[in-house]
Amino acid sequence: STNPTLPSGWPSANGSQAVTSTISVSGTLDGGLKRYYASGAMGDGGQSESQDPIFELANGATLKNVIIGSPGADGIYCLGSCTLQNVWWEDVGEDAATLLGSSSSQVMTIDGGGAKSASDKVFQHNGPGTMVIKNFQVDNFGKLYRACGNCTNSYQRHVQMSNIVATYPGKALAGINTNWGDTARFSNITIKNDPSHKMIVCL
Ligand code: ADA
Ligand code: CA
Ligand code: CA
Numbered sequence: 644s645t646n647p648t649l650p651s652g653w654p655s656a657n658g659s660q661a662v663t664s665t666i667s668v669s670g671t672l673d674g675g676l677k678r679y680y681a682s683g684a685m686g687d688g689g690q691s692e693s694q695d696p697i698f699e700l701a702n703g704a705t706l707k708n709v710i711i712g713s714p715g716a717d718g719i720y721c722l723g724s725c726t727l728q729n730v731w732w733e734d735v736g737e738d739a740a741t742l743l744g745s746s747s748s749q750v751m752t753i754d755g756g757g758a759k760s761a762s763d764k765v766f767q768h769n770g771p772g773t774m775v776i777k778n779f780q781v782d783n784f785g786k787l788y789r790a791c792g793n794c795t796n797s798y799q800r801h802v803q804m805s806n807i808v809a810t811y812p813g814k815a816l817a818g819i820n821t822n823w824g825d826t827a828r829f830s831n832i833t834i835k836n837d838p839s840h841k842m843i844v845c846l
């Protein structure tokens with residue numbers, strides 16, 4: 644069964660665009676459900692940490708109605724507060740999106756959309772602040788969220804997940820550093836295809 648609180652499933656793409664250098668977004672970019680994928684020297688979507696993001700969002704930016712295709716390179720960066728609305732990753736690259744920035748009050752909101760085939764992390768939280776993930780589906784992944792475990796700072800990081808459908812295989816919904824004061828809150832989480840209860844909610 645599917646969670647009735649989630650919007651409908653995977654969209655079909657409205658055309659495709661090869662991206663050869665990072666697209667900077669300030670204000671709002673509505674992709675109209677176009678598929679964007681990395682090309683050239685951006686990165687192959689494997690686990691190398693030296694890949695470029697396909698989109699980089701300025702503080703206050705919104706990216707919506709976008710499909711990130713394969714290769715996904717290093718996904719999407721947010722340099723401060725930002726919103727990703729109805730963004731879909733067909734084959735997560737090194738990771739899907741990263742919150743950078745330096746303000747403890749910044750909030751990255753992921754509302755709607757989904758991600759598939761993440762060898763390791765989906766959402767990576769390196770700066771301080773809060774990541775809100777809601778109305779989201781994830782399928783075949785390592786961790787849906789990871790608060791950076793080895794960044795040179797020791798920021799407090801917070802995550803709030805609600806209305807999530809996570810389909811096994813998947814290792815964990817969240818990995819946090821309680822020694823740095825990180826917190827994770829969960830509501831209305833549905834885990835599918837995991838009869839042996841192997842998926843961990845928070846580690
Ligand atoms: C790994 C790495 C971190 C950071 C992160 C990322 O987790 O250990 O230092 O680089 O990837 O931002 O992708
Ligand atoms: Ca990484
Ligand atoms: Ca992948």
Ligand code: CA
Binds near residue numbers: 767
């Ligand atoms: Ca990364």
